[in-house]
Amino acid sequence: MLDYLIYLLTFVIGSILGLLYSYKLHGEPYVADGSLNIKMCIISIVGWILALNSVNIILGGIGFLLAGFVMGERPGYGRKETAIGLAIAILIYLNIALNVM
């Protein structure tokens, strides 16, 4: 169970860091940002792939930290990036699972 605790903690820490970083960048009142932030999108893809597909606790922890960083951004930001990252990671996870079967 310790590995799941580490994953949860890194996700929470990532979310807090993402929230602080995002508020520093965007101090304006709430706007639904429709544009795609490429940098955050790459972080999200790398994060979710590592989080869902890594067998190593350290890499998994880093993955959850990165995934949490993007997902934890202030409301209105990081939604598309998270959805893209999660979708790609789930596809890779299913691909690996089907190949193993």
Place this chain on the structure above:
Amino acid sequence: MAEILINVVIAFLAGSLLLGLHRKIMARVQKRPGPPIIQHLLHSLKFFFKETAFPKTVSMPFYIGIVFILAAIWVVGVIVGPVTHNSLLILFGVYAVYKIVEHNSGSSSGSPYGKASCVRAVLSAATELPLFAAIVLVYLKTGSMNIGNIISYQVNNGPLAFSIPLAAIMFFLLLLSKSPYSPFGITKDKALISGFETEHFGFLRGFIMFSESISWYVMLWVFLTIFFGPLTVVGYVIGMIVITFITGFINAVTPILNPNHSVMSQITMGAVCFVGTILMILI
């Protein structure tokens, strides 16, 4: 001991994130941006560092003690459920004590809002009837109250959700009644400010939020375990998120019922599901 501690921290973190997700879903359904998912956890932690004030009307030491009892019973819930896979009856006892805590937390505060919530806590004990009935039905079907044995039964006979679905619905009613902003959540009606929690400030509120997070996790875990058989961690994560989605959606579109309607609808649904399940078992 280490396993208990790890499971309690996991229950707190996972429960907080799920309650944050619940709030987010409700907000999105109502076309609001909503707070970040991490917000419930941040609130819980924040209260531990806030100044704690004690109103003059409180009944000491009960006013403080009840909060620690609340935290203790849900830690017991974690030990009985995810850690030791013990008896469902102990979990029923945990839920019964939780209702007593709701009652006494309201009455010990001396606030009129707390006292009104305390009276409603007695009424809302009606939610225990569907819970007890669900446990009885699981016992009739599996021949055991032990969670470990119920899991073994499901390994051989398939998930109970498919053989006694009405009992699962009854248990789901309990989850719904316990979720934030529930139509059955009469003890925390906004007409009563925060109900039995109204006069608990600072670290006392922090402990209440800590307990609520653990309780949400434990109840979801018990529901998934006794009705959907042995699940992997991925199964639990998906199941917990799906149930949080469903309850969030229901709560976002349903106004709170008045106390007698809440009690009557829960008892009626419980009775229909109980009789239906008995018929299904007999036939």
